[in-house]
Amino acid sequence: MKFGVTVVPRISDWKLFVDLEAMGYDAAWAADSQMLYSDAYATLALAAANTTRIRLGTGVSVAGVRLAPVTAHSIATINKLAPGRTFLGIGTGHTAMRVMGKDPVRAREFREYLRVLRALLHGQEVDYALGDGEKTDIRFLHPDRGFIDVEHPVPIYVAADGPLALKSAGAYGDGRVCSHNQTRTRLQKSLETMREGARGVGRTLPDTFHTAALSYACVLQPGESPTSDRVIDEVGSMAAATLHYWWELYLKDGDTSTVAQRCLNLWDEYLAFTEKMETPAAKRYQQVHYGHCAFLPPEERRFITEDLIRSTGGLVGPPDEIIAMLREREAMGLNEITLLPAMDTARRNLEEFADKVIARY
Template sequence: MKFGGMVATNIGDWQIFRELEELGYDHGWAPDSQMIWSDSYATLSLAAWHTERIRLGTGVAIAGTRLAPVTAHSIASINKLAPGRTFLGIGTGHTAMRIMGARPMKAKAFRDYLRVVRGLLHGEEVECEIDGETKPIRFLDRELESVNTEQPVEIYVGANGPKALKAAGAYGDGRICAGNEPLGVLDRNLGIIREGAAEAGRTLPESFHTAALTFACVMRPGETLQSERVIDEIDAQVVSTLHYFYELYQERGHDDFVSDRVRGTWEDYKRYVAETMPPERRHQMLHRGHCAFCPPEERRFITPDMIRISGGLVGEPDEIVERLGQLEQAGLKEVTLLPPVAVMRDNFRDFAEQIMSRYR
């Protein structure tokens, strides 16, 4: 099992990646969300210059906000600074697009986007459609050595739905899922990825990477899911689950997907949104604090059952280690933690000392 640290990208705090390296984390992920955080590539350039071992990449880059050739050249530029330890996490843009009132990129366009990026990162010429016209493109003036495609940049596709999962199998070197999936769901989704690879005439390699974006709190003796310190360690991530539920609710027109275990909390949250977030500004307000901090007025929604269904690694050390063993046996290769900003250093350190140390 490998371990990753994801942070709310802040170019003024690039040092966190060096600290993750010192703690023994394998991957450092910089999310790409233009309306709330710093530029991921600028931040990664500083992280790359000041680290030596940790693998660095986007967590995840957003296809809808940049042309495919721009994404390819940006990550290939980071690969100049951190050759052979650079990866590209890439997704359709749940938060980055929705906070502008837009929709994530559609599956067909995303698949083609991955094809172009993969080809360019392998030093190939590819057909690329821009403004309705398709032209052959490739990196030019290679003698200037401005980008690095000699050392591979692995592509980790953010995928939860079946079409994105198949695209990951066709064009990805790995997959990162949003949330810590139940074992049966993880197994099913890995099967869909294999199907996507086979349909593309590809055999999925054993090295295909599988990561889960989640959160953790190593509980101390006597603590419960209602303890203040525990809630502080996970609050932003739990309320982000409600933000995601609301987006699905608006999109699907129903909320049948919401567990009965949290039905009361969910109904309370819907009333809160309706009463405090005007529809014309809702896209700006719904994701406030996204995975970085919990707005004080939303803390009341963090109940024990909400914590449980959000799928984090919350428990005493032996419980977390047992859960990791189950996930690893099911095919998961990396756990990627995204803690709230205010507690991230303590959170990363606790997890490294009490959980990761058992794997080293």
């Protein structure tokens, strides 16, 4: 099992990446959401120039806000600073798009995006159409002049859950990113769907195919519970992000199929809470996503229950309990856990996890 951290990138706090390397983490993923945080690639550039070992990448970059050649160019530039330890997490934009009131990229468009991206990052020429326009052939013209690095491989880790996205991940990805609370059955079914996608383009999914899960953690101190104030301070923002996700699906077409059974009463309370927000309904997505994964608005604190933490896969408990959870996930086929704590308590939270969990794992 590898251990990573998803960082809410604040450009002035780029030294957190240096600290993560010193703590012993294997990878640092910079979240990408243009209406919420600093630019992921600018932050990664500072991190790459000031670290030597830790793997660096996006967690995850958003197809809907950059053209495929731009994304390839940006991560290949980071790869020039950190050759061989750069990766690209890429997704359709469940937050970055919805925080603008837009839908994520459609599965068919995402597949084409990945096809172009993979070719460029392998130094190949590829046919490319801008929007619905005519296809033209594109390639990086000066890869040997020090501008970018496509000589050292940049693995592509695709955030995928639906069948079409999973097939695309198998066809063009080197790994998959998912949520930590997925069951063994779902993980295995997803893997088979990705194998099917790989076969569709004449490819065999390699044994090195990487599987990473986004989660959060807090090592409990004696006498603490999962809903102690300190714990909510450290993990509340990430737990609340699931409520935001449920709300988006409900808003779109009334879908509540992803709401955890043990959280149905909580969901009803949260939905009533959103309906009383002062923000007009047409712009309510702005208020719902306020603080998303970075900090917890005080009015949302009451929704961080033990049921929510458990149903979203939070690694909250004494060290032995967390290690047991991780062993179970590793046996299910996960290669990496990446943690996303609240910004203000990130260093303390991650250092304690490194000292009390990673060191004993």
